[in-house]
Amino acid sequence: MKSTIIYILLALMLPTMALAKSGTNLKQDTVIIELNNNSKIVIITKNRNDLASLENYDINQMVRDLNNQLSDSVEYMEISDGKAYVNEDNEVEMKDWKINDDEIRIKLGGVEVDVDPDEVDDWDEDDWGDRRKVTYETERRDRTTHHFNVDIGLNNWLDDGSFPEGNSPYTVKSFGSWYVGLNSTNRTWVGGPIFLEWGLGINWYNWKLEDADYIIQEGSEAVEFNLAPTTQNGSKSKLTASFINATVVPMFDFSRGRRKITSIESGGVRIKRYSRKGFRFGVGGYAGYRIGSHTKYKYKEDGDREKDKERDNFFLENFRYGLRAQVGWKGVELFANYDLNEVFSPNRGPLNANGQNAKLNAISFGITL
Structure with a gap:
């Protein structure tokens, strides 16, 4: 896979990023996180206050979603819907979960159960205490x-x-x-x-x-x-x-x-x-x-x-x-x-x-x- 640079752009950062890509010089704060020789995370903000606001976002979930969507042919990706990852009352709004080929999905009425057999093998009842509850709304309408x-x-x-x-x-x-x-x-x-x-x-x-x-x-x-x-x-x-x-x-x-x-x-x-x-x-x-x-x-x-x-x-x-x-x-x-x-x-x-x-x-x- 070619060198991958993941730009994590929250909704409030998009205007700055648009100017940066157009070549306009603008005073801004940039954080570069080196992951290894080939990968890095670049965060560009207008000021330090915007950088501090990152505490309100679930970066881990953002990276997981990116990892699910990236393929060998993708070198660049933007996240334009930052609201999908905002913490609200200790609950995180998320996008729909993409199911992989080796996973099982069961739907009945308004309930859907997704099971990953590989992870379930290592699951025990103590893990239920660390469960994660997520509530969000969606306007997505598939045909x-x-x-x-x-x-x-x-x-x-x-x-x-x-x-x-x-x-x-x-x-x-x-x-x-x-x-x-x-x-x-x-x-x-x-x-x-x-x-x-x-x-x-x-x-x-x-x-x-x-x-x-x-x-x-x-x-x-x-x-x-x-x-x-x-x-x-x-x-x-x-x-x-x-x-x-x-x-x-x-x-x-x-x-x-x-x-x-x-x-x-x-x-x-x-x-x-x-x-x-x-x-x-x-x-x-x-x-x-x-x-x-x-x-x-x-x-x-x-x-x-x-x-x-x-x-x-x-x-x-x-x-x-x-x-x-x-x-x-x-x-x-x-x-x-x-x-x-x-x-x-x-x-x-x-x-x-x-x-x-x-x-x-x-x-x-x-x-x-």
Whole structure:
């Protein structure tokens, strides 16, 4: 590698450096730190007061960032964003950490974990006491970013636009009918405050019946909700269906992607938490294909606990499509899904009070982690 001279220029020093490079003579203080025969650090300031202000900067982190970015073809480099290294309340603002090829990165929702296997081998619990906490904000907007998130909430179904009545055999328990989704999401910046969130995921509907004495069965013509034998005392009866989905949601993010980042580093492990800023909302759509379904019935009979589980299609629709709404404020993200198509195939749903096949549409809502 050719001789390398690293000029560490803080934001308050740039005008002086510009004059120095143009050949203008200006009284200034210069500090030269000889590292070896081929390398040196040169600091040019207007006066000694500016030189004293270097105590407010994290020079070590600055050099580490330079070392990560320099290559054999680079002989000269300037740091123009000195604010990224200013100490504030014993916390240091830093730029994003660049991950190397031999390191591992895991992202889930607003949490990112980076692991350097070589350094972790020498890590012990005492190192956690010397951990370093960093908090900073960023306005950086990559064209497309990727992350994993988890939808957790409740689901139900609407019977011709309203929730089933309490005495209906297919009335769903309000609490306990969980909706879970695992999503691989991309976020593409379109322009201004407009972003597009799109990706693939797997989700599970769990419809838990209000009256656990009903058993969900596949009849000859339609799905049936039948009373259990009088010798059985039901404690749980539910229908579960899983789907693989594609989702596209245009988002209006009025913070324009601005994020607050908290990073904790210890040894070869760095944990970063991303918190979005401001208000955002969006409405889009999704389409999915059913990959599994089963019923589960738990009950007591003659004092013994029993559990029956049956896998079948139960006349469920193989495809689903619907509308998705998302709204967020800072670190909180809420969602709501509504299936435009029916849960069961036409004329295959459970019988309602009028003796007709009910038209049920799935609905879910909750929080995104």
